[in-house]
Amino acid sequence: MYVSTKWLNDYVNIEGIKPEELAEKITRSGIEVDSIIDRSQGMTNVVVGYVKECVKHPEADKLNICQVDVGEETTQIICGAANIAAGQKVIVARVGAVLPGDFKIKKAKLRGEESNGMICSLQELAIEGKLVPKAYAEGIYVLPETAIPGENALPLLGLDDQVLEFDLTPNRSDALSMLGVAYEVGAILSQGIALPKIAYKESTEKAQDLLKLRIDAMKDNPMYVAKVVKNVKIGESPLWLQNRLMAAGVRPHNNVVDITNYVLMEYGQPLHAFDYDRLGTGEIIVRLAEEGEKITTLDDVERTLNAHQLVITNGKEPVAIAGVMGGLNSEVHEGTTTVVIESAYFAPASIRRTSKEVGLRSDASTRFEKGVDPERVIAAAERAAQLISEIAGGEVLAGSVMIDELDKTPERIIVSPDYINNRLGMKISLEEMLSILERLQISTEAVNGQLVIDAPTRRQDLRIKEDIIEEIARMYGYDEIPMTLPVSESIPGGLSPYQAKRRIVRGFLEGAGLVQALTYSLTSKEQAQAFALETAPVTELLMPMSEDRSILRQSLIPHLLEAATYNVARRTDSVALYETGSVFLGEEEDGLPLEVEHVAAVITGKWVDHAWQAETKTVDFFVLKGIVEGMMDSLGLAGGLSFEQTTIEGMHPGRTANIVHNGERIGLIGQIHPTEQKKRDLKNTYAMEMNLKKVLSIETDVLLYVPVPRFPSISRDIALVVASETSAGTLENVIRSAGGKLLKNVKLFDLYEGDNVEDGKKSLAFSLTYADPERTLTDEEVVKAHEKVLNALTTEAGALLRG
Incomplete structure (x- = not known):
C-alpha cells in the first residue's frame, strides 16, 4: 500500500511532522513502513513551459525546433517527441536542472541548432511507464491550459510529495485505504479525522x-x-x-x-x-x-x-x-x-x-x-x-x-482490564485503556469492571479478546512492555546434549571448509529414495505444487548434488556443501511421517589451490574420508570407526564404502558414479551421508586427558604381501587386536603393486609404535609383542612378510 502524505493530510493533520518521524511512529505501532519514497527524486529547476512555436528541424526529420516561454524568457529547445505541437503547456527542465539519476541539463547543439533545456515526459521525471496515462505513454506530457509558464512544475505534478510504502500483514486490510490509514495515524497522533463531505444536486x-x-x-x-x-x-x-x-x-x-x-x-x-x-x-x-x-x-x-x-x-x-x-x-x-x-x-x-x-x-x-x-x-x-x-x-x-440483507451488527467483545494486564505482563490503568480505544474510535463502555467493546465494521480483524489486547499493547507502546526473566527452580535455557553435539558437527564441517546448505524436503519420485541409507514407504503429498516437489525425501544427497550442479553451471568450479536435516522414513504410530535427522556432504573440484606456492590438490575419496574421521573424533567417537567397501546404486563401484561404528552401519561415503556425474554435468564428485540421530545418540566415555609421555617409544615398520582384495582396514584391525596394550599407534604409509610383486598381490607397509607410559621398554618386550602381531597377520589374514 502506497500512502501519499499530501493526500493523507486531507483527513488528518500531519503538517510539521517529518515523513521519517511519521514512518517511525507508524512502524512502532504495528504497521511496518518499508520505505519512504521522495517523489521529487532531488529534481530542481523543472518549470512549466508554453510552446509558442514549433517547426521541423532542417537537418533532422524526427526533431523539432521549439520556442518555449518559460516565464522569464522565451528560449529555444530541440524536442524529438512525436506529439509536440505549438500551443501546448509542457514540462521543461531548464539549463542547470537536475533530473532523477543525477542527470544534469546543459546547453547543447543538435545538428547545428542550439537547445537550451529539455521538454520532458513523465518517465523522465522518474514516474514508472506503467503509471503514465496511455495518451502520453509515448512522448512528452501535456499540462492543462491553467498551468502558468515559469511556475515550478513539481507541485503541479504532485511530485513535491513523500510516499510511505506499507508492508501490511494479512489481518490489517483496514489499512488498504486512505481513510483506514487516517484512522490509524489519527490514533497515533491523538487526533480526530476529517471524513470527505458528500453533497451534490x-x-x-x-x-x-x-x-x-x-x-x-x-x-x-x-x-x-x-x-x-x-x-x-x-x-x-x-x-x-x-x-x-x-x-x-x-x-x-x-x-x-x-x-x-x-x-x-x-x-x-x-x-x-x-x-x-x-x-x-x-x-x-x-x-x-x-x-x-x-x-x-x-x-x-x-x-x-x-x-x-x-x-x-x-x-x-x-x-x-x-x-x-x-x-x-x-x-x-x-x-x-x-x-x-x-x-x-x-x-x-x-x-x-x-x-x-x-x-x-x-x-x-x-x-x-x-x-x-x-x-x-x-x-x-x-x-x-x-x-x-x-x-x-x-x-x-x-x-x-x-x-x-447484510448483517452489519458489530462484533461484541467483553474483556476485563486484569485479563489484558495479565497477558501483557503490564499494569495499564483502566483510564489509559479507555483512552487508547477512544483514540482508535472503537466504541467501548466500562461495565462492572469489564470493557464492553463493539468492534467497528471497518476493523474486520477484531474478533476475540486477544485482538483487543494487541490493539492496547501496540498503541500503549511495545517499548513500554517491561523486560523480565523467566523464574524457575532450575537455570532456564541451555542446549540439550543432542543440540550441543549437533553444533559440534556443524562447527567442525564449517571449520573444514564446507558451506551449510538448506534444501527442499520435497523431491520427485525418481529422487525420493536415491542414495538412501535405508528405505521405507514414501510419503506423497495429496496436492503437490509440482511433480518435482511431490514426495518427502529419504536422502539428503540428491538435493546437495543439485546445488553443486547449480553452482558449477555458474562457474563456481570448487564446491563443498553440507546439510543437516530430516529424511522421512515411513510413518509413526500417529500417522505422521517418521523424521530422522541425517548429515550429508558433497565436494567437487579443488581442495587445495595455492597458486603462489604452485600447490594444487583436487578432492578425492580420502579428503572426504578424513573429514568424516575428524568429525567423529571431535565427538569422541574415533575409536570403533571403520570403513567397509560396498556397492550402492548411483555410486562408483570401486570407491564406495559403508561407514561403520562398532560393527553398526551409520552411513555411506564414496564417489558419485561417472554416469551420474555426467548426467549432472559434474567432474569427480564425492558424497557422504550419515544417520546423525544415530551418531549423536552413541554414548561416549568421559573425556580423559593423558599426559605427554615421559618415556621414549619404539617404532617397527613392516611390509606385508597380501591378496589384492584384502583391505588395509582388515590388516589394521588384526594388528591392533594382536598388539596388546603396548601397541599405541598403527599407520599405513605405503601401497605397492608392480615389479617384484606377483600378479593378484599387493604390498602394504605399516608403521607400528610401541610404548609404556610408566617405563622404558626393552628390546625383548618389543620383539615379543611384535612377533605376536606377525603371527596373527600370517594366520588370520594370510599375509607374508615382504623381504
Whole structure:
C-alpha cells in the first residue's frame, strides 16, 4: 500500500511532522513502513513551459525546433517527441536542472541548432511507464491550459510529495485505504479525522425508473447498491486526480474510471462503472454462472466460468465477474453518456476462489477477499456519484437501486482490564485503556469492571479478546512492555546434549571448509529414495505444487548434488556443501511421517589451490574420508570407526564404502558414479551421508586427558604381501587386536603393486609404535609383542612378510 502524505493530510493533520518521524511512529505501532519514497527524486529547476512555436528541424526529420516561454524568457529547445505541437503547456527542465539519476541539463547543439533545456515526459521525471496515462505513454506530457509558464512544475505534478510504502500483514486490510490509514495515524497522533463531505444536486428523475435489480445468489452477494448518472462527459481527469492515482501506484485512464479507482483507494471499497446503454436491458441480475459460460473481461481475454462463480449480468449475459473484473461488453468508453456505479458486498471466500480459478488478482479482489467495511458500501457509491457530478458534469439520478440483507451488527467483545494486564505482563490503568480505544474510535463502555467493546465494521480483524489486547499493547507502546526473566527452580535455557553435539558437527564441517546448505524436503519420485541409507514407504503429498516437489525425501544427497550442479553451471568450479536435516522414513504410530535427522556432504573440484606456492590438490575419496574421521573424533567417537567397501546404486563401484561404528552401519561415503556425474554435468564428485540421530545418540566415555609421555617409544615398520582384495582396514584391525596394550599407534604409509610383486598381490607397509607410559621398554618386550602381531597377520589374514 502506497500512502501519499499530501493526500493523507486531507483527513488528518500531519503538517510539521517529518515523513521519517511519521514512518517511525507508524512502524512502532504495528504497521511496518518499508520505505519512504521522495517523489521529487532531488529534481530542481523543472518549470512549466508554453510552446509558442514549433517547426521541423532542417537537418533532422524526427526533431523539432521549439520556442518555449518559460516565464522569464522565451528560449529555444530541440524536442524529438512525436506529439509536440505549438500551443501546448509542457514540462521543461531548464539549463542547470537536475533530473532523477543525477542527470544534469546543459546547453547543447543538435545538428547545428542550439537547445537550451529539455521538454520532458513523465518517465523522465522518474514516474514508472506503467503509471503514465496511455495518451502520453509515448512522448512528452501535456499540462492543462491553467498551468502558468515559469511556475515550478513539481507541485503541479504532485511530485513535491513523500510516499510511505506499507508492508501490511494479512489481518490489517483496514489499512488498504486512505481513510483506514487516517484512522490509524489519527490514533497515533491523538487526533480526530476529517471524513470527505458528500453533497451534490440530485435530478428529479429517479434511478429506480431506469434500472431494475435482482439478486439470485444472496449468500454470496447480500448487499448491492447502484447509482445512475446521466449526461456524463468522458475525458481526461483533472491533474490533481491523476497525480493522486499515480502516487498510489494506479494508472489514470479516463475521468469515470479514475473516480472509481480514487474511491477504491480512499474508502477501500471497490466500485465498478457500467455503460448503461451497453447493458441494453436496463436490468442487473446477480447470479451464479452457468457451467462453461464465457465472458471477455476488460483485459480482452475470454474466460470460461464455473457454476459456483458469481457474475453480474444484464439478464441475458455476464457483464462482469463479480468482485474481480468487469466485462468488455459493458466498458465505459469515449461515447458513454450514462453510467451505472456498482458498489457491493461480496462474500470474501467466493471472491478469493473465483479470483484464483480465473487467474485474475486485482486491487478490487484483494480487498473483497479480505472483507470490506459494510458501512462504507453506500458511502463509497455516494462519493463516486459526487465526484462524477463535479468532474464529468454528470447528472445524478435521485436515490439508489439497492438490495440490502447484510448483517452489519458489530462484533461484541467483553474483556476485563486484569485479563489484558495479565497477558501483557503490564499494569495499564483502566483510564489509559479507555483512552487508547477512544483514540482508535472503537466504541467501548466500562461495565462492572469489564470493557464492553463493539468492534467497528471497518476493523474486520477484531474478533476475540486477544485482538483487543494487541490493539492496547501496540498503541500503549511495545517499548513500554517491561523486560523480565523467566523464574524457575532450575537455570532456564541451555542446549540439550543432542543440540550441543549437533553444533559440534556443524562447527567442525564449517571449520573444514564446507558451506551449510538448506534444501527442499520435497523431491520427485525418481529422487525420493536415491542414495538412501535405508528405505521405507514414501510419503506423497495429496496436492503437490509440482511433480518435482511431490514426495518427502529419504536422502539428503540428491538435493546437495543439485546445488553443486547449480553452482558449477555458474562457474563456481570448487564446491563443498553440507546439510543437516530430516529424511522421512515411513510413518509413526500417529500417522505422521517418521523424521530422522541425517548429515550429508558433497565436494567437487579443488581442495587445495595455492597458486603462489604452485600447490594444487583436487578432492578425492580420502579428503572426504578424513573429514568424516575428524568429525567423529571431535565427538569422541574415533575409536570403533571403520570403513567397509560396498556397492550402492548411483555410486562408483570401486570407491564406495559403508561407514561403520562398532560393527553398526551409520552411513555411506564414496564417489558419485561417472554416469551420474555426467548426467549432472559434474567432474569427480564425492558424497557422504550419515544417520546423525544415530551418531549423536552413541554414548561416549568421559573425556580423559593423558599426559605427554615421559618415556621414549619404539617404532617397527613392516611390509606385508597380501591378496589384492584384502583391505588395509582388515590388516589394521588384526594388528591392533594382536598388539596388546603396548601397541599405541598403527599407520599405513605405503601401497605397492608392480615389479617384484606377483600378479593378484599387493604390498602394504605399516608403521607400528610401541610404548609404556610408566617405563622404558626393552628390546625383548618389543620383539615379543611384535612377533605376536606377525603371527596373527600370517594366520588370520594370510599375509607374508615382504623381504
